[in-house]
Amino acid sequence: xxxxxxxxxxxxxxxxxxxxxxxxxxxxxxxxxxxxxxxxxxxxxxxxxxxxxxxxxxxxxxxxxxxxxxxxxxxxxxxxxxxxxxxxxxxxxxxxxxxxxxxxxxxxxxxxxxxxxxxxxxxxxxxxxxxxxxxxxxxxxxxxxxxxxxxxxxxxxxxxxxxxxxxxxxxxxxxxxxxxxxxxxxxxxxxxxxxxxxxxxxxxxxxxxxxx
Ligand SMILES: CC(C)(COP(=O)(O)OP(=O)(O)OC[C@H]1O[C@@H](n2cnc3c(N)ncnc32)[C@H](O)[C@@H]1OP(=O)(O)O)[C@@H](O)C(=O)NCCC(=O)NCCS
Numbered sequence: 001x002x003x004x005x006x007x008x009x010x011x012x013x014x015x016x017x018x019x020x021x022x023x024x025x026x027x028x029x030x031x032x033x034x035x036x037x038x039x040x041x042x043x044x045x046x047x048x049x050x051x052x053x054x055x056x057x058x059x060x061x062x063x064x065x066x067x068x069x070x071x072x073x074x075x076x077x078x079x080x081x082x083x084x085x086x087x088x089x090x091x092x093x094x095x096x097x098x099x100x101x102x103x104x105x106x107x108x109x110x111x112x113x114x115x116x117x118x119x120x121x122x123x124x125x126x127x128x129x130x131x132x133x134x135x136x137x138x139x140x141x142x143x144x145x146x147x148x149x150x151x152x153x154x155x156x157x158x159x160x161x162x163x164x165x166x167x168x169x170x171x172x173x174x175x176x177x178x179x180x181x182x183x184x185x186x187x188x189x190x191x192x193x194x195x196x197x198x199x200x201x202x203x204x205x206x207x208x209x210x211x212x
Contacts, residue, residue, distance in 0.1 A: 010144045015119060025050065026043055048080045070207050091206055092204050094183060111123075122175075124167065138154055145180075
């Protein structure tokens, strides 16, 4: 299995509470068990075709079994995955946590944070005159050994481009270091990619997501 993918998957599984997973024939299967998201498979492009057959054979309703393939060539992998439907391509990114930039929490926002079993959850609440305490940005980071996997980073549309996500990431990565983590990992959406690039995270590999 691809080392960085496996490390990211462990932290992501911890973040989501989807900790029932196994690796067979170079494919990691994460059992999720939600109606529209039953199982998610992860593999490398070398094993994409076999993993596609496994995904198609999964005894679940259409669209609820997904496959993600890590690859330097998303176009070629998309062809190899036929007849699965390509959903999206995301970037796996990493950073040394010691170098993470520190952005302050903007005025009028307050940090609320909880930590449990290797998972740090943080949110920024807006304290304007008309909305005392409304959640404006949320995110979490899961600790797995020396890795910290950031997940579900989101700023409410009305509060975007004010530096909230940068401040949240600064807080989460600082807390992760206090718990012994040295490397940050995450899977970035296109918008997230712009955010994490502004924080000097490095794109490592692309993941093509497909479904039945
Ligand atoms: C991605 C997201 C979390 C950014 O939140 P945010 O609070 O607006 O981010 P910040 O204000 O801290 O942005 C910091 C920098 O990131 C970059 N950036 C963030 N969003 C951007 C956008 N839509 N377009 C271009 N650059 C962007 C910019 O460099 C920005 O600095 P600037 O405003 O000085 O130019 C937010 O757009 C969001 O919730 N999107 C939907 C969910 C999502 O995709 N989350 C990421 C999952 S990986």
